[in-house]
Amino acid sequence: xxxxxxxxxxxxxxxxxxxxxxxxxxxxxxxxxxxxxxxxxxxxxxxxxxxxxxxxxxxxxxxxxxxxxxxxxxxxxxxxxxxxxxxxxxxxxxxxxxxxxxxxxxxxxxxxxxxxxxxxxxxxxxxxxxxxxxxxxxxxxxxxxxxxxxxxxxxxxxxxxxxxxxxxxxxxxxxxxxxxxxxxxxxxxxxxxxxxxxxxxxxxxxxxxxxxxxxxxxxxxxxxxxxxxxxxxxxxxxxxxxxxxxxxxxxxxxxxxxxxxxxxxxxxxxxxxxxxxxxxxxxxxxxxxxxxxxxxxxxxxxxxxxxxxxxxxxxxxxxxxxxxxxxxxxxxxxxxxxxxxxxxxxxxxxxxxxxxxxxxxxxxxxxxxxxxxxxxxxxxxxxxxxxxxxxxxxxxxxxxxxxxxxxxxxxxxxxxxxxxxxxxxxxxxxxxxxxxxxxxxxxxxxxxxxxxxxxxxxxxxxxxxxxxxxxxxxxxxxxxxxxxxxxxxxxxxxxxxxxxxxxxxxxxxxxxxxxxxxxxxxxxxxxx
Amino acid sequence: xxxxxxxxxxxxxxxxxxxxxxxxxxxxxxxxxxxxxxxxxxxxxxxxxxxxxxxxxxxxxxxxxxxxxxxxxxxxxxxxxxxxxxxxxxxxxxxxxxxxxxxxxxxxxxxxxxxxxxxxxxxxxxxxxxxxxxxxxxxxxxxxxxxxxxxxxxxxxxxxxxxxxxxxxxxxxxxxxxxxxxxxxxxxxxxxxxxxxxxxxxxxxxxxxxxxxxxxxxxxxxxxxxxxxxxxxxxxxxxxxxxxxxxxxxxxxxxxxxxxxxxxxxxxxxxxxxxxxxxxxxxxxxxxxxxxxxxxxxxxxxxxxxxxxxxxxxxxxxxxxxxxxxxxxxxxxxxxxxxxxxxxxx
Numbered sequence: 001x002x003x004x005x006x007x008x009x010x011x012x013x014x015x016x017x018x019x020x021x022x023x024x025x026x027x028x029x030x031x032x033x034x035x036x037x038x039x040x041x042x043x044x045x046x047x048x049x050x051x052x053x054x055x056x057x058x059x060x061x062x063x064x065x066x067x068x069x070x071x072x073x074x075x076x077x078x079x080x081x082x083x084x085x086x087x088x089x090x091x092x093x094x095x096x097x098x099x100x101x102x103x104x105x106x107x108x109x110x111x112x113x114x115x116x117x118x119x120x121x122x123x124x125x126x127x128x129x130x131x132x133x134x135x136x137x138x139x140x141x142x143x144x145x146x147x148x149x150x151x152x153x154x155x156x157x158x159x160x161x162x163x164x165x166x167x168x169x170x171x172x173x174x175x176x177x178x179x180x181x182x183x184x185x186x187x188x189x190x191x192x193x194x195x196x197x198x199x200x201x202x203x204x205x206x207x208x209x210x211x212x213x214x215x216x217x218x219x220x221x222x223x224x225x226x227x228x229x230x231x232x233x234x235x236x237x238x239x240x241x242x243x244x245x246x247x248x249x250x251x252x253x254x255x256x257x258x259x260x261x262x263x264x265x266x267x268x269x270x271x272x273x274x275x276x277x278x279x280x281x282x283x284x285x286x287x288x289x290x291x292x293x294x295x296x297x298x299x300x301x302x303x304x305x306x307x308x309x310x311x312x313x314x315x316x317x318x319x320x321x322x323x324x325x326x327x328x329x330x331x332x333x334x335x336x337x338x339x340x341x342x343x344x345x346x347x348x349x350x351x352x353x354x355x356x357x358x359x360x361x362x363x364x365x366x367x368x369x370x371x372x373x374x375x376x377x378x379x380x381x382x383x384x385x386x387x388x389x390x391x392x393x394x395x396x397x398x399x400x401x402x403x404x405x406x407x408x409x410x411x412x413x414x415x416x417x418x419x420x421x422x423x424x425x426x427x428x429x430x431x432x433x434x435x436x437x438x439x440x441x442x443x444x445x446x447x448x449x450x451x452x453x454x455x456x457x458x459x460x461x462x463x464x465x466x467x468x469x470x471x472x473x474x475x476x477x478x479x480x481x482x483x484x485x486x487x488x489x490x491x492x493x494x495x496x497x498x499x500x501x502x503x504x505x506x507x508x509x510x511x512x513x514x515x516x517x518x519x520x521x522x523x524x525x526x527x528x
Numbered sequence: 529x530x531x532x533x534x535x536x537x538x539x540x541x542x543x544x545x546x547x548x549x550x551x552x553x554x555x556x557x558x559x560x561x562x563x564x565x566x567x568x569x570x571x572x573x574x575x576x577x578x579x580x581x582x583x584x585x586x587x588x589x590x591x592x593x594x595x596x597x598x599x600x601x602x603x604x605x606x607x608x609x610x611x612x613x614x615x616x617x618x619x620x621x622x623x624x625x626x627x628x629x630x631x632x633x634x635x636x637x638x639x640x641x642x643x644x645x646x647x648x649x650x651x652x653x654x655x656x657x658x659x660x661x662x663x664x665x666x667x668x669x670x671x672x673x674x675x676x677x678x679x680x681x682x683x684x685x686x687x688x689x690x691x692x693x694x695x696x697x698x699x700x701x702x703x704x705x706x707x708x709x710x711x712x713x714x715x716x717x718x719x720x721x722x723x724x725x726x727x728x729x730x731x732x733x734x735x736x737x738x739x740x741x742x743x744x745x746x747x748x749x750x751x752x753x754x755x756x757x758x759x760x761x762x763x764x765x766x767x768x769x770x771x772x773x774x775x776x777x778x779x780x781x782x783x784x785x786x787x788x789x790x791x792x793x794x795x796x797x798x799x800x801x802x803x804x805x806x807x808x809x810x811x812x813x814x815x816x817x818x819x820x821x822x823x824x825x826x827x828x829x830x831x832x833x834x835x836x837x838x839x840x841x842x843x844x845x846x847x848x849x850x851x852x853x854x855x856x857x858x859x860x861x862x863x864x865x866x867x868x869x870x871x872x873x874x
Contacts, residue, residue, distance in 0.1 A: 345752075345753050346753035349753045350753075355751060363747045363748060363751060364751065366740070366745045366749070366812060367744065367745065368808065369740055369812060373737065373740065373741070377738075377741055377748070377754075378752040378753050380738070381734060387735060389732060389733065389734055389737060431752070
């Protein structure tokens with residue numbers, strides 16, 4: 001058995017003697033382009049990566065990082081562009097081929113088979129090639145032990161432990177060791193520390209340092225500036241599917257990176273006529289859930305409060321907890337001074353809360369049913385006598401909101417699946433406006449819809465606030481947050497880490513609160 | 529980018545008040561699925577008519593009606609279950625248990641017709657409650673849950689009767705099977721009335737509308753304040769009612785409480801009819817009208833095969849083939865329309 005430490009650094013050369021050494025990048029990507037329907041997920045992205053290099057891949061939610069990784073892992077096929085290994089173009093039609101080529105993408109949720117041992121998990125799929133059969137349990141165990149020892153994890157992982165008993169960090173380790181055992185040369189880690197404790201993360205960093213010396217090329221996707229500072233040799237920034245920076249880490253300050261990620265020209269579609277009233281409409285105090293520790297916030301009548309933060313910060317879950325659809329373990333929610341019972345969406349609707357969830361198709365719309373049925377779903381009780389729905393009244397109300405929100409549909413009876421994304425979103429909003437809510441929670445209301453529809457929804461939010469509605473807006477689009485909100489609450493890891501008034505908020509201030517580690521922020525002052 | 533996102537001109541798309549042509553409206557009202565069923569039925573009838581002149585005899589037509597009454601009753605409730613996103617394959621066993629219950633109740637009360645009817649319906653509801661609780665409280669997948677009770681309910685029916693049929697001598701009760709008010713066999717009347725009631729329930733009440741929503745997208749329904757478990761429980765109870773009534777008709781037609789014969793295999797035909805009638809297997813779509821068309825189609829097919837003297841074993845093969853066909857058609861449609869609803873972007 002070869003020792004990785006002695007062969008790793010030169011493996012590329014050893015295995016490919018005919019290729020020019022040292023300057024040949026291990027992985028080269030050129031002109032990578034990928035579209036989904038009318039969304040440009042990636043446009044002409046290219047960079048190169050040498051063995052032993054750690055490249056930090058950063059970008060806002062939806063910037064194209066995941067798409068890029070999925071192309072590398074063989075899950076997606078690029079529409080255009082080249083992926084080359086050792087200078088030779090490769091095309092993957094399946095994850096298996098990508099693995100055979102030496103590329104491994106470790107996803108945020110490691111794929112561990114829960115019911116089998118660590119040893120089996122390590123050699124999953126590679127069993128036949130490695131030449132031992134299913135029955136040789138002892139061989140498998142010995143082999144696993146050797147492998148773990150070789151990579152320095154004999155103390156961290158018990159090869160006979162079942163997959164389901166592993167901690168998130170251990171799962172991550174199993175995936176990494178599995179990749180290394182299969183002689184991966186390019187390792188892509190997608191936010192690997194999102195479920196790790198600080199100590200576990202430190203171990204991972206030490207491992208990455210070691211892999212670096214072994215000549216393995218690493219793509220490290222993370223939102224966390226501290227990790228990027230600690231690990232990366234080079235930083236590639238994606239924005240809206242395009243590469244906006246590719247530079248050595250030394251040339252980019254943290255603040256600079258943040259600016260590159262968000263820096264877009266301000267569109268002039270956002271106007272607010274501010275009309276915040278005195279009366280507190282929504283009050284949340286001390287709300288605890290499995291993901292949140294003691295959330296306090298309030299929204300006044302006529303106020304738009306934005307919850308900013310990254311995906312995974314717990315914003316959507318907080319919205320659902322307020323609405324009663326995510327377990328509220330403690331704390332109070334008051335609407336107009338009256339307490340809303342926990343964990344009961346029906347009671348929340350009765351109390352005047354409305355939630356247009358993030359996942360329009362998955363959580364809000366009944367796609368195969370009509371615009372009308374989707375609009376009136378929560379208010380059928382008010383539209384009926386003795387259980388029978390008043391058809392004419394229902395249609396009148398449905399039509400009223402179609403007109404008011406300018407929902408473009410051939411008729412009220414059109415299947416909602418056939419509408420455009422923007423019009424679907426309007427149907428969701430129409431549904432909730434029809435309940436005449438006091439508090440409207442909008443979770444990513446403009447995700448995946450075109451600019452025209454976005455502008456209409458912005459205008460609508462402004463109008464609704466003008467009528468005295470309290471609006472809680474969750475958005476990952478900072479422009480939206482800055483343009484619409486009267487106040488911005490920034491969340492990170494289930495906590496509210498800061499509050500900014502509209503006047504003082506900047507994209508940078510928000511991103512810093514959302515991303516930069518707190519201790520570091522307080523220790524070094526302004527980051528970077 | 530440069531185009532100012534100004535509000536759309538006021539000339540928006542035509543609204544619900546604009547009337548399309550009457551023909552178009554009739555077509556829309558019946559629906560594409562139903563039109564294809566009607567065409568299939570017409571073709572089938574045409575083929576049978578060329579082979580035999582017995583088909584159009586009034587006695588034969590009524591015979592078709594009577595013979596589909598059992599399937600029809602369970603297919604109606606199966607439609608509701610499937611629309612809600614579930615499946616109930618225990619309906620045949622429930623019908624058997626209800627039949628036995630009716631016969632035992634008649635025996636015990638000295639032929640109190642009402643007691644027989646009540647016993648069958650109560651037995652059906654009780655079975656429905658069992659199914660519903662297994663599915664909502666124990667969170668067992670509906671297919672598995674009702675597969676289990678398909679066996680268990682049949683077992684209970686056999687236990688109650690020691691495996692044999694129980695004779696029913698109440699003539700008033702047996703009238704339900706053989707009576708002909710206004711010349712129409714009673715089972716057909718029972719079926720028609722039940723179909724209309726459930727149609728109204730599904731189409732015009734909050735309850736029915738919420739069933740469509742639950743089947744179409746349970747999360748959306750939940751976030752709209754619909755109590756999913758309460759509705760699911762009710763759906764399986766209704767299923768029990770339908771199967772219970774089928775049990776009454778079965779008992780009255782055979783003049784006996786039948787634990788097994790006559791109700792075995794009803795679930796297959798009920799599911800086939802519902803899917804052929806346009807129910808989406810994943811829920812959210814389906815109508816009683818479509819299901820009834822499919823029931824008639826299946827009944828006509830069986831009748832035709834009998835008239836043409838085709839060995840009855842072939843009917844079983846044909847029924848199985850039709851179920852596959854129904855689902856295949858559905859998958860094909862899904863694959864065509866599913867494209868626009870799927871998003872791969874993260």
